[in-house]
Amino acid sequence: MIIDEIKDFKDFGKVISYLSQIAPFLCMINMMPANINEIKKMGCQEYSLQTRKIMPKKLYKYFPNTIEEKTKANYSIQALRDNTVYMQTPNNFDDVYDSDINIDFEKYQKLRLIEYCSRCGIEVDKTLSMQEIGNIFLNVIYTSFKNFNDSRNAFIQKPDSEIKQLSNELFCTRLEINLRENNNDLGIAIGKTIFDEFNEFNDRLKNTFRVTCFATTPYSQLMWGGAYADCHRGFCLEYEILPNEEKYQEIYQNLYPMIYCKIRPDITERLIKIQDERMNKEALWNIYFHGALRKSIDWAFQNEWRLLLPMEKNQEASKYCMPFFPITKVYLGNRMPPIKRKEIIDICNEKNIPYIGVKRKSNVFEMEDCAIKCEECFKYKNDLHK
Known part of the structure; x- marks a missing residue:
């Protein structure tokens, strides 16, 4: 039995990786197993319809709260102040396969x-x-x-x-x-x-599209601990998904869960047919489904959702900042320096956004909310005035 063979695995990633070896058709979508061959049959409209049913009520985005060397701008602060998300080109993502269309x-x-x-x-x-x-x-x-x-x-x-x-x-x-x-x-x-x-x-x-990524929890150590949140020095924004509000329909209809699987599809023949034609909806979906929404099953722990929008290359940077769903909470990183913590708190108070610090649990390797607010914390007040 499969269960007997994997009973010693303590790590979710190892379990998924093992299952994908013996069942290459297995994929993970929103932490649920699925058959990639069945997903392929859906097409854009059906996939979108089905994934609306499992979309979380909240999505989260981790920010490093650092200054970008080239522009000298802090896009994390901008995202909090303006309630926008920056649509990125996937060329510099940490996964070398990310959004890479497999053309032989x-x-x-x-x-x-x-x-x-x-x-x-x-x-x-x-x-x-x-x-x-x-x-x-x-x-x-x-x-x-x-x-x-x-x-x-x-x-x-x-x-x-x-x-x-x-x-x-x-x-x-x-x-x-x-x-x-x-x-x-x-x-x-x-x-x-x-x-x-x-x-x-x-x-x-x-460069047909741009993307921004979201998590489904504010307590991921892997997201807090890496570049996403500058090793716990950054912050995480919580967004409330409002599917019925008209002004959010464009972003709502273009949010998709990632498909984590083992096999990379070869769509050379399908794409070469449209090389010298104008991009249509079907061609764009092929790029999304077989590229931007497909990642190795090794990354399944991220349980990522993505906003994908067709965008022209070489626009002004400001045009890549898209208004997003309302921010309903801010989570402050465990290692955030007091001065930066105060800056975020001041913005939250100004915009009337709830916030909470994130700390380590004492008995298990997990993160949790602080029991008290920063202003009431002796350590925070003492460190702030050093």
């Missing part, structure tokens, strides 16, 4: 060559190897250079959209640059051009 380069290269052959009026056998298809395309481009001293004449099929026309132009321009940089070796130049497209496409997919 070898498969991408072959599919892209098939597409370009089609635009040159050649329908190739898809069972051919990538090398064979590459040679067919190379010969077409070589003939165009030989007869017209240009690669553009190879693309004889009239594009069915302006985007595809621009895509052809961009390919030819990149090819000319790579030819000059690679001693006019056409094979190397084509390969380098496809690789450049691959990197650009990956970057574009990641």
Whole structure:
């Protein structure tokens, strides 16, 4: 029996990791086991509908309360004062797989060559190897250079959209640059051009949306103890979810629980079809479902919910700050210095937001609320005036 084999495991993470090894279809959503194959069948609308039913009444966000070196701004204080959350690009998250769309380069290269052959009026056998298809395309481009001293004449099929026309132009321009940089070796130049497209496409997919993350408890030692809350020196904000209020509908409908699983999906073929098309709702959901909402089951302890919003790159930083649900409580970190603690308390009093300190339990390895308020604590008052 499975239970007999895992009865010695004391750590939740080890239990989940073990189960995922023997049942790779297992996933965790909001701390509940699910079948990833069943989740895949849902689609955006059904997944959203089902997850509204299990959304917590409160969500929490941990803040380090530190000054950002580059901008010299304290975005933690800003989030408390303005009741906003900052929509981040996932490129700098602590999980290297986070929001990374799994596109296989070898498969991408072959599919892209098939597409370009089609635009040159050649329908190739898809069972051919990538090398064979590459040679067919190379010969077409070589003939165009030989007869017209240009690669553009190879693309004889009239594009069915302006985007595809621009895509052809961009390919030819990149090819000319790579030819000059690679001693006019056409094979190397084509390969380098496809690789450049691959990197650009990956970057574009990641910058299609922005994200901010939430927890479901204010007592997570792992969240308090890491960079999220500067090793207990930061604070945690509690938000009340108001599903029926009209002004919060956009953020409410774009909140999703993370899917923690073992296997990374390969959606190369599905995404490459929309590379030269305008982003639609189905394509965006593929990016969300297979990337931004998918993490290794090793992270299941975080039980994370995410706000995902389609956002353009290179906007002013202020435009990435989104108004969020009302703040209903502030939890002060166990190691927060007295001066910073006073600053947060003053803001809470000014905005009429309840607050409480978080301390260690004496008999178990857990965090809990302080029994008294900071202003009534002798230690706090004494440390504040040192």
